[in-house]
């Protein structure tokens with residue numbers, strides 16, 4: 001069955017055999033606006049897809065294809081993200097490649113790319129015009145000695161814009177982990193090619209399972225970069241004699257660079273495990289003093305959702321969706337405050353600080369849509385939800401507000 005699907009453009013292919021439904025997703029990273037309607041042009045349009053079901057090999061293959069498609073000779077092509085239901089009715093994820101000039105070079109280069117991948121390359125989708133001007137998608141399996149075999153031919157027809165973004169149903173398995181075990185098993189599959197994965201797992205396994213909070217309050221400060229989390233958490237620490245922790249914790253932060261370049265599945269599993277390690281630190285510390293935490297699970301979930309859901313804010317999973325629920329096996333804080341500032345003030349603060357920006361932060365600036373999606377996801381979090389604090393006033397005033405909210409919520413300290 002076709003998924004509850006995408007906004008932006010989508011098209012469906014019908015043919016002998018099961019229907020094929022494809023959704024092209026906007027190229028959010030380039031900041032280009034979402035095209036409203038897209039029909040693959042015959043003779044100039046191709047697709048490459050891997051299974052969308054979360055698996056470490058498929059995620060890595062997807063990443064490899066993405067990297068190769070950014071290189072020459074594909075510079076002249078428009079490359080869009082693609083989610084589609086393939087011949088076996090299994091959801092697939094990949095790319096739609098449109099060559100504005102046409103000609104055989106792009107198809108040849110794609111074949112070469114696939115042959116260079118080694119065993120079992122994904123099939124090459126080629127769009128062709130039929131006799132009456134209709135559009136077909138042909139899936140070709142590449143064979144030895146330059147040969148290829150037609151696997152499937154399906155007719156492409158326009159489809160209604162579906163009510164839900166097609167990446168929504170898979171979010172809980174591909175990007176937002178709701179249990180230690182789910183995140184752990186992904187990182188475990190990486191030990192053969194990421195040596196640091198073993199070290200992360202060792203740390204996780206040393207932590208007591210199902211850590212319980214002590215009697216002192218635990219306050220989490222969330223927000224986009226440069227909203228003042230470091231400033232506020234430091235001040236809370238001084239004002240309340242609290243212990244300051246952050247997620248990911250210091251013991252794994254040296255491996256962030258390694259995991260940040262891995263596909264979403266692996267990267268988000270790493271951050272998820274970081275939260276479980278911090279949970280055991282919180283459990284211990286909160287028996288002795290108040291604890292303030294700079295970023296925690298809400299950051300992990302909000303950034304993951306905003307990266308996976310392309311296009312506009314309306315594409316986010318609806319409020320009360322399961323992705324916004326706190327994982328049952330993760331220690332819950334008493335209070336979560338979400339710092340928000342206007343986009344202009346945030347950019348002033350980022351520039352004032354002058355630190356090196358992460359790739360994601362550069363994207364944040366280039367793409368205010370992404371920033372809006374992170375913030376909106378934060379606001380939809382539940383159980384515990386995030387209480388919003390306007391962090392635009394002076395440092396002193398923001399601290400006063402924050403201390404007032406802590407006192408109101410957590411009683412005398």
Ligand SMILES: Nc1ncnc2c1ncn2[C@@H]1O[C@H](COP(=O)(O)OP(=O)(O)O)[C@@H](O)[C@H]1O
Nearest residue numbers: 225226227228229230231349353393394395398
């Ligand atoms: N209330 C405030 N008013 C003005 N500037 C602030 C305020 N809070 C923080 N800053 C400045 O903004 C920059 C980003 O703050 P920081 O605490 O590092 O944010 P984050 O930890 O959320 O990235 C820093 O240069 C900081 O000194």
Ligand SMILES: Nc1ccn([C@H]2C[C@H](O)[C@@H](COP(=O)(O)OP(=O)(O)O)O2)c(=O)n1
Nearest residue numbers: 225226247248271295296299300303358360
């Ligand atoms: N608990 C956490 C903390 C950060 N992350 C991810 C989310 C974003 O991709 C980055 C943001 O972290 P970054 O270090 O840039 O943020 P700050 O500088 O602390 O504001 O890390 C996470 O997934 N889970």
